[in-house]
Each structure stands twice: as structure tokens, then as C-alpha cells.
Amino acid sequence: MSKLLFEKKQVVVPGDIIAEGMDYLPGKGAFREGDKVISSRLGLMGVKGSIINIIPLSGKYQPNRGDTVIGYVRDMSYSSWFVNVGCAYDASLSMRDATSDFIERGASLSNYFAVGDIIMTSITNVTNEGNMDLTMKGPGLRKMIGGKVVEITPAKVPRAIGKQGSMISMIKEKTGCTLFAGQNGRVWIKGPTPEAERLATDAIMLIEEKSHVQGLTEKVKLFLEARSKEIKK
Amino acid sequence: MKYEKRYDGREFEELRPMEAKVGVVKNAIGSAMFKIGKTVAIAAVYGPNDLFPKFLQYPDKARLRCHYNMMAFSGAGDRVRPGTSRRSKEISMVTEKALLPALDLQDFPKAVIDVHIELIQTDAGTRCAGICAASLALADAGLEMKDLVAAISGGLVGQTPVVDLDKQEEDFPNGAVDIPIAVLPRTGELTLLQLDGEITKEQLKITLEFAKKGCDKIYEVQRAALRAKYEEAKK
Numbered sequence: 001m002s003k004l005l006f007e008k009k010q011v012v013v014p015g016d017i018i019a020e021g022m023d024y025l026p027g028k029g030a031f032r033e034g035d036k037v038i039s040s041r042l043g044l045m046g047v048k049g050s051i052i053n054i055i056p057l058s059g060k061y062q063p064n065r066g067d068t069v070i071g072y073v074r075d076m077s078y079s080s081w082f083v084n085v086g087c088a089y090d091a092s093l094s095m096r097d098a099t100s101d102f103i104e105r106g107a108s109l110s111n112y113f114a115v116g117d118i119i120m121t122s123i124t125n126v127t128n129e130g131n132m133d134l135t136m137k138g139p140g141l142r143k144m145i146g147g148k149v150v151e152i153t154p155a156k157v158p159r160a161i162g163k164q165g166s167m168i169s170m171i172k173e174k175t176g177c178t179l180f181a182g183q184n185g186r187v188w189i190k191g192p193t194p195e196a197e198r199l200a201t202d203a204i205m206l207i208e209e210k211s212h213v214q215g216l217t218e219k220v221k222l223f224l225e226a227r228s229k230e231i232k233k
Numbered sequence: 234m235k236y237e238k239r240y241d242g243r244e245f246e247e248l249r250p251m252e253a254k255v256g257v258v259k260n261a262i263g264s265a266m267f268k269i270g271k272t273v274a275i276a277a278v279y280g281p282n283d284l285f286p287k288f289l290q291y292p293d294k295a296r297l298r299c300h301y302n303m304m305a306f307s308g309a310g311d312r313v314r315p316g317t318s319r320r321s322k323e324i325s326m327v328t329e330k331a332l333l334p335a336l337d338l339q340d341f342p343k344a345v346i347d348v349h350i351e352l353i354q355t356d357a358g359t360r361c362a363g364i365c366a367a368s369l370a371l372a373d374a375g376l377e378m379k380d381l382v383a384a385i386s387g388g389l390v391g392q393t394p395v396v397d398l399d400k401q402e403e404d405f406p407n408g409a410v411d412i413p414i415a416v417l418p419r420t421g422e423l424t425l426l427q428l429d430g431e432i433t434k435e436q437l438k439i440t441l442e443f444a445k446k447g448c449d450k451i452y453e454v455q456r457a458a459l460r461a462k463y464e465e466a467k468k
Contacts, residue, residue, distance in 0.1 A: 011459075011460050011463045011464065013372060013381070013456050013459040013460065014335075014372050014377075014378035014379070014380060014381055015378070015379065015380035015381050015417075015418070015419045015456075016456075017419075029377070031379075038379075038419075040337065040377045040378055040379060041372070041375060041376070041377055041378065042372045042373060042375060042459055043375075056375050057375070057463060058262070058263065058373055058374065058375040059262065059263070059374055059375020059376065060262055060280070060281060060374075060375070087281075088280070088281035088282060088283070088295075088341050088344040089283065089343075089344070090283070128342075129342055129343070130341065130342060130343065130344070155375075212463065
């Protein structure tokens with residue numbers, strides 16, 4: 001008889017025996033040894049049918065096709081840009097995917113994106129060797145001008161966004177800032193005043209700190225209201 | 234001279250009091266502190282990152298780079314010469330070899346994972362404390378691991394088998410034998426076994442038994458520390 005040795009959403013650490021018997025299959029972050037399923041990373045237990053996945057709680061960003069991310073332009077070549085998206089390898093953005101403009105032979109690419117620019121971009125392809133392609137063609141994908149970027153653990157981005165964007169739209173509403181959260185844990189914030197940006201940053205950091213608390217949206221709301229009152233004084 | 238009672242009053246099979254904390258270096262991807270008796274190790278993990286120069290890259294997996302260091306003020310009053318020494322280079326190498334069997338680095342070809350281990354206070358057993366801290370930091374960095382790595386030294390003081398020697402015991406007038414080991418506790422595989430001194434086969438068996446039991450206790454402390462980081466945040 002197969003059984004789970006950990007409950008759903010419980011914290012597991014590498015080497016924990018999480019299930020016994022052949023009815024459960026190891027998914028991401030787990031492996032099989034004999035008739036046992038063992039966790040191979042620190043995370044939360046996740047069970048979907050008979051597949052056990054470990055939901056990561058920490059670590060660097062792991063890219064997936066289709067992710068919208070915030071990247072820093074690091075370098076460029078004749079026909080492409082190299083962009084740091086926060087994972088182990090730089091991603092490449094080719095000229096064709098960057099713009100639909102006609103670029104003359106020998107034209108300077110830095111007219112479009114220069115080294116140090118912050119861009120919102122989307123991942124079109126990831127290979128096992130870590131090579132990544134990016135595109136700027138899509139809704140909302142653009143160069144970010146002004147504002148600041150805060151980095152949080154990529155695993156906590158869904159909490160920063162909330163259900164159907166509830167968390168992020170609340171922060172937008174309460175602080176008057178514009179926010180974009182990339183899947184790679186980078187949140188771009190631009191506000192009307194430095195104070196507003198600061199407030200939004202603190203709210204994001206609070207989410208980072210308390211990411212697996214129940215009723216987080218309510219907590220952040222109270223925090224923002226309390227801090228806004230202070231600022232008004 | 235026979236060693237009948239330990240200097241600090243411990244049983245022969247007893248470890249010094251331990252403490253472990255995960256997430257002590259906020260800048261790092263993963264970090265941990267491991268303390269056993271007066272020995273305190275801090276480990277920080279950065280990466281996976283790009284590795285240069287390029288010839289160091291492995292095309293199929295990531296490289297693990299460990300750096301072990303005893304801080305200048307960490308000893309018993311006499312200043313430790315700062316920077317890399319022959320000894321610290323060797324210990325960095327054995328630490329790397331002790332951690333590798335637990336890690337799965339195939340997800341990150343050509344990259345590097347840096348592990349920095351600093352000993353801020355030392356009272357023998359530093360490489361073992363370093364390995365314990367490093368394995369916690371690697372787990373905290375979200376890397377794929379088969380198991381955590383627990384390490385402790387067994388040995389002989391006089392002719393008496395003991396576990397977890399402190400500095401005073403290592404300097405025992407009639408000679409001491411020091412056998413640091415690292416274990417993957419779930420399977421009992423040894424990933425580090427060093428021996429410094431003379432020992433008989435029977436004595437070695439007993440000391441290894443002691444040390445393996447010690448590792449099981451360390452494993453409990455390590456697992457509790459990893460859970461504690463996230464359970465604390467839940468409150």
C-alpha cells in the first residue's frame with residue numbers, strides 16, 4: 001500500500017523520504033530509490049494526482065519558455081544583444097526579434113538597446129545547454145525608462161502578483177506607482193514621488209519576507225495603509 | 234598515560250552542543266551557520282554563474298568550487314596567518330570532493346557554483362563543521378541534492394576511541410588520532426575519510442561506528458535548521 005509521508009504544502013528538505021510504494025511518481029525535485037520517493041530539493045510538498053512535485057522556495061531563476069522577464073542588457077554583437085535575466089547564463093536577443101524596424105547594415109545597435117538598459121522581454125526558447133532566445137514582440141514588452149528594479153526570490157513572484165493580480169494591483173492603487181513583476185523575480189517600480197517608490201519597494205520586500213503566510217494580501221494592505229498615514233503626517 | 238575522562242566531561246560517544254542556522258548571509262543565494270562546541274563555520278553559496286576562463290568549464294555539468302578559510306582571529310589567541318595556505322587549499326579540495334556525491338550538477342552545464350566557507354572561531358573539527366554548513370547552504374540555494382552531507386571527526390585520544398575531538402584532545406600529550414569523515418546519512422555512504430596517526434583495525438571500526446552515529450545526530454540538527462527557516466517565516 002502506497003502512502004505519503006508528508007502532507008501537502010509541508011516543508012521538505014533534500015533526502016527526505018516523502019512517499020512509500022510504487023503508486024506515487026517522482027516529478028520535479030524528487031527521485032525514486034527502490035520503492036521510496038525521495039525529495040531532492042528544499043521546497044514545499046506538492047501532489048497532483050499520483051505525481052509528486054517539490055515547489056521550490058529558494059534558488060536562482062530557472063527559465064521557462066514563455067516567461068516574461070526583466071533583463072539587463074549586458075553586451076552586444078553585430079546582430080544581437082546579450083541580456084542578463086538572472087539565471088546562470090546570458091540570453092540572446094536577435095535583431096529580428098528585437099524590432100520590426102529596418103536596420104541598415106553597419107548601423108549602431110545601441111540606438112535601440114544600449115548596454116545597461118533595462119528591458120521587459122519574453123523567453124521564446126530554452127535549450128538544455130542553457131542557451132536562451134528572447135523576443136521583444138508581444139504586448140507590454142519594451143525598454144523600461146526610469147524607475148527602479150527590486151529583486152525577490154523567483155519562487156515568490158506568484159505571491160507578489162496575487163490571484164488574478166490582486167496583490168500587485170492593490171499596491172499600484174495604494175501607492176500610485178506603476179509596477180511590473182518579471183517571472184525571474186525582478187520587480188520594476190516607477191512612481192510619482194521617491195516616497196511612493198520607497199513604499200512600494202517596502203511592500204514588495206514584505207511579501208518576500210512573509211511569502212507563505214496565509215492572508216498576505218490583507219497584511220500588505222494594512223502595512224500600506226499604516227505607512228501612508230505616517231507619510232501624510 | 235590513559236585517557237579515562239574527557240577534558241570537558243563529555244561521554245566518549247557524545248558530541249559537543251550543536252547549533253545550525255540557515256539564511257545568515259542575505260546577499261548569498263544560500264547560506265548557513267554551523268556551530269559545534271566552540272567551532273563556528275559560516276558558508277555562503279553563489280551561483281550557478283558563468284564560469285571564466287572558459288577552459289575551466291565542463292560542457293555537461295556545473296563545476297563546484299569550494300573555498301575554505303580560517304579567519305585571522307579565529308584561533309586560541311595566536312593569530313592565524315590570513316589568506317590561502319597549503320592546508321586550506323587541501324581542505325578546500327577535500328570539502329569539494331565530500332560535497333560532490335550529494336549534488337546533481339547536470340542542470341547547469343558550463344556554469345560554476347561557488348561555496349565560501351569561513352571559520353570565525355575554531356576549536357578543532359573545522360573541516361567537518363565547514364562541510365556541514367556548506368551542505369546546508371547548498372540546500373538553501375535550492376540546488377538538486379541526493380541528500381545532505383553530515384561530517385564529524387572520530388579518533389583516538391591516548392588509546393581511547395572518542396568522537397568529535399576538540400583542540401585540547403588533539404594535542405593530548407601521548408598522541409591523538411584524528412579521523413574526519415563525511416557521510417550521506419540516508420544511505421550511509423562515506424564521502425570523506427581522512428586519517429592522521431596510527432590506529433589498529435579494531436580501533437578504526439569502533440571510531441567509525443562512533444562517528445557515523447554522530448553524523449546521524451548532526452543530520453537531525455541540519456534538517457531541523459532548514460525547516461526552521463521557513464516555519465519561522467510562517468508565523
